[in-house]
Amino acid sequence: GEDVEQSLFLSVREGDSSVINCTYTDSSSTYLYWYKQEPGAGLQLLTYIFSNMDMKQDQRLTVLLNKKDKHLSLRIADTQTGDSAIYFCAERYSGAGSYQLTFGKGTKLSVIP
């Protein structure tokens, strides 16, 4: 079955770049996602990337996809205290009739002022 792995914690200083990493096991994944969860709130989609892409950039966010190693990363440039949250990686399995996302356990990002 599908599995998504992330490190649980990351701590960075304000103004530095943050890189959150994720590995997945399903080579048939069609879409890979990054979600952000602030304390006491639901998840908010940050960005997603198609599996036929290598990179996607959106303002301060850069997503890199290494399909060979099944590795996905999210880089946040100029990290701010408001970026402190839990970040979830998720994949969508491409199997017929599959309408499910598999989420990682989440990486808690702490930004030190």
Add this chain to the structure above:
Amino acid sequence: NAGVTQTPKFQVLKTGQSMTLQCAQDMNHEYMSWYRQDPGMGLRLIHYSVGAGITDQGEVPNGYNVSRSTTEDFPLRLLSAAPSQTSVYFCASSYGTGLYEQYFGPGTRLTVT
């Protein structure tokens, strides 16, 4: 638009009690789903629906029922609550089954004693 709304925000049940968690969306989304979030476990899919009258099981469906009589509403029923169902429950919706962007509700925190 109110987006995805969930009621109640908090609930305490005794073992064996039943209850319904409400979820509604006003975006005319086809796809709706229920997840549970447990510490260190990420999100796990309970049930989902690809349209009114159509529901299917996710990863952890036991102990839960759903129905989708309208596009807007997707209630989750706990038939006989157990302490293992203590969790935070999130409802999500998406315009299509491509799941390009899921909108999450604010969550219901359920405690079963």
